[in-house]
Amino acid sequence: KLPADDSPNPDALFDGVDLRRLAERIPTPFHAYSANAIRTRIAGLQQALHGFDALLCYAVKANSNLAILQLMAEAGVGADIVSSGELWRALHAGIPAQRIVFSGVGKTAAEIAEALAAGILRFNVESADELELLQRMAAELHVVAHAAVRINPDVDAQTHAKISTGKAENKFGVSIDEARRWFADSARQANVRLDGLHVHIGSQILSVEPFRLAFARVAAFWRELEAAGHAIASIDVGGGLGVRYRDGQVPIPPGDYAAAIREALAGFRGRLLLEPGRYLVAEAGVLLTRVVRVKHGERRRFLVLDAAMNDLLRPSLYDAWHDIVPLLDDARPPHRYDVVGPVCETGDTFAVERELPELHAGELVLIRTTGAYGAAMASTYNSRPLAAEVLLDRGRHAIVRRRQSLEDMVAGEQPARHWETA
Numbered sequence: 001k002l003p004a005d006d007s008p009n010p011d012a013l014f015d016g017v018d019l020r021r022l023a024e025r026i027p028t029p030f031h032a033y034s035a036n037a038i039r040t041r042i043a044g045l046q047q048a049l050h051g052f053d054a055l056l057c058y059a060v061k062a063n064s065n066l067a068i069l070q071l072m073a074e075a076g077v078g079a080d081i082v083s084s085g086e087l088w089r090a091l092h093a094g095i096p097a098q099r100i101v102f103s104g105v106g107k108t109a110a111e112i113a114e115a116l117a118a119g120i121l122r123f124n125v126e127s128a129d130e131l132e133l134l135q136r137m138a139a140e141l142h143v144v145a146h147a148a149v150r151i152n153p154d155v156d157a158q159t160h161a162k163i164s165t166g167k168a169e170n171k172f173g174v175s176i177d178e179a180r181r182w183f184a185d186s187a188r189q190a191n192v193r194l195d196g197l198h199v200h201i202g203s204q205i206l207s208v209e210p211f212r213l214a215f216a217r218v219a220a221f222w223r224e225l226e227a228a229g230h231a232i233a234s235i236d237v238g239g240g241l242g243v244r245y246r247d248g249q250v251p252i253p254p255g256d257y258a259a260a261i262r263e264a265l266a267g268f269r270g271r272l273l274l275e276p277g278r279y280l281v282a283e284a285g286v287l288l289t290r291v292v293r294v295k296h297g298e299r300r301r302f303l304v305l306d307a308a309m310n311d312l313l314r315p316s317l318y319d320a321w322h323d324i325v326p327l328l329d330d331a332r333p334p335h336r337y338d339v340v341g342p343v344c345e346t347g348d349t350f351a352v353e354r355e356l357p358e359l360h361a362g363e364l365v366l367i368r369t370t371g372a373y374g375a376a377m378a379s380t381y382n383s384r385p386l387a388a389e390v391l392l393d394r395g396r397h398a399i400v401r402r403r404q405s406l407e408d409m410v411a412g413e414q415p416a417r418h419w420e421t422a
């Protein structure tokens with residue numbers, strides 16, 4: 001029998017690791033990820049898609065740590081990239097080029113050349129200008145680029161405005177009318193095989209309806225194209241599946257999501273591509289932090305943590321809710337706290353008037369659901385070195401990013417010694 005004071009707090013157990021013990025060895029703040037939570041999400045989605053020739057292309061931007069990408073590679077998952085940097089990471093982590101798709105409105109000539117040289121699966125093309133550039137670059141390299149047109153279906157994803165991408169006023173994709181012209185002209189581009197459709201309407205989507213609408217529009221267009229003699233080899237339905245950040249939020253069950261795809265794409269025999277990011281990693285991550293002090297303000301009680309907006313930007317940028325869970329053993333009276341970081345901005349706030357048990361300096365606090373767009377959006381603002389990242393797997397842990405040293409933080413900076421004129 002364990003002594004009473006050693007009984008694990010259920011909140012502190014994550015993938016078999018006692019986070020309080022871990023925090024004795026690794027200084028806070030740090031991000032911890034459960035490998036098994038990620039594997040479970042991948043398997044659930046893959047199972048829901050049985051019967052399809054489906055490939056998950058993980059949206060690298062959600063969490064681009066090499067260890068996470070390696071986990072994806074081991075599970076047979078590909079990558080959805082948006083930059084040369086992400087291409088480099090994906091290849092470096094062992095994701096084969098033939099499982100990589102490239103999205104984004106601002107692909108440069110250099111980025112296109114690198115992706116062509118690597119031999120990626122597909123370009124999701126978002127403008128006529130990009131299509132022409134892709135043709136030019138592919139011709140120069142004497143290769144044929146495989147391309148999909150990203151359709152902007154003008155659908156409201158019913159999510160935060162800053163992460164909504166499928167409305168006509170958003171910068172992403174092109175209208176079906178424009179895409180129709182591309183296919184009509186596609187024979188002119190000898191080095192681009194335009195034989196795919198792509199759609200991604202936004203992120204953190206909790207209702208299947210916007211997906212249904214978007215998929216229906218893309219499917220109608222696919223049928224029209226096939227009838228006109230254009231073979232469509234792949235349809236990429238993007239990412240966007242939401243996760244549970246707080247009580248009451250219910251993610252779309254993978255079965256329902258797959259059913260919406262099945263229904264829209266009935267009869268489609270080509271390759272189905274998906275670009276989930278958040279769904280695979282968000283709930284698999286927590287941010288471990290300690291209370292620096294409790295400050296009693298004139299009107300508010302502030303819980304000042306050693307993590308800040310530079311470690312987790314989502315609350316500052318989107319007013320996003322993240323559960324905040326103190327790791328305590330005893331019952332304490334509740335108080336209302338503004339939970340803040342040490343950064344010199346009022347926006348450095350994780351939660352306003354959050355009810356939490358009484359807390360003291362040095363005590364451990366978990367911020368939940370930080371596996372997606374957490375470390376990936378971190379910065380060194382206020383000269384705070386990037387936090388460590390730790391992968392957990394059935395009771396074991398491995399540091400997958402060491403805490404940045406001050407030297408790491410200033411690497412590449414130098415005093416202006418050599419002045420030149422351009």
Ligand code: LLP
Pocket residue numbers: 059062080103104163200202203204238239240241275276277278279314318372373
């Ligand atoms: N595919 C494309 C083309 C995308 O632009 C995105 C995300 C995804 C896939 C993956 O979406 P997901 O499955 O993760 O929803 N920083 C924001 C989210 C930005 C999402 C950008 N695009 C946040 O923290 O909420």
